[in-house]
Amino acid sequence: GDAAAGKAKSTTCAACHGRSGISMIPIYPNLAGQHQSYLSTSLKAYRSQQRKGGNAAMMWGIAASLSDDDIDDLAAYYASLPSTK
Amino acid sequence: GDAAAGKAKSTTCAACHGRSGISMIPIYPNLAGQHQSYLSTSLKAYRSQQRKGGNAAMMWGIAASLSDDDIDDLAAYYASLPSTK
Numbered sequence: 784g785d786a787a788a789g790k791a792k793s794t795t796c797a798a799c800h801g802r803s804g805i806s807m808i809p810i811y812p813n814l815a816g817q818h819q820s821y822l823s824t825s826l827k828a829y830r831s832q833q834r835k836g837g838n839a840a841m842m843w844g845i846a847a848s849l850s851d852d853d854i855d856d857l858a859a860y861y862a863s864l865p866s867t868k
Numbered sequence: 869g870d871a872a873a874g875k876a877k878s879t880t881c882a883a884c885h886g887r888s889g890i891s892m893i894p895i896y897p898n899l900a901g902q903h904q905s906y907l908s909t910s911l912k913a914y915r916s917q918q919r920k921g922g923n924a925a926m927m928w929g930i931a932a933s934l935s936d937d938d939i940d941d942l943a944a945y946y947a948s949l950p951s952t953k
Binding site: 833 | 891894895896897898901902903904905906909910912913914916918919920921922923924951952
């Protein structure tokens with residue numbers, strides 16, 4: 784994935800996950816510094832609505848509009864962010 | 869949750885998620901510094917097998933044996949770890 788392209792696509796994500804991938808709302812996970820393949824797998828599980836439970840359903844609508852490239856770019860972007868809180 | 873009690877219960881988790889909550893295997897998420905309520909919600913979603921997709925099924929068996937207190941203690945423990953990679 785292309786982190787720079789991911790950054791450009793991350794405006795919607797930032798609303799809940801924070802401008803730097805550290806969310807101020809504890810039910811939304813921090814994404815900064817998370818593993819790229821885990822982020823990509825998770826987004827695809829939301830997109831396919833296989834991932835349920837907790838607040839998962841909030842992500843279904845968001846992920847539904849993402850292409851594989853979008854997902855890989857977003858995953859690369861968040862994986863590239865420093866995870867320091 | 870009680871982070872010290874969580875640490876004592878984390879031996880199994882460390883195998884995949886790393887001794888300090890940073891996993892060496894990119895399909896397993898880093899847990900260190902993640903939000904406690906997100907960790908707790910996720911573990912409960914694995915326990916109820918609502919969370920599917922990707923490698924979720926690996927967690928079903930592990931989470932099945934956890935009580936709510938175990939989950940809250942583990943969530944407190946991993947949330948307390950420094951998230952620096």
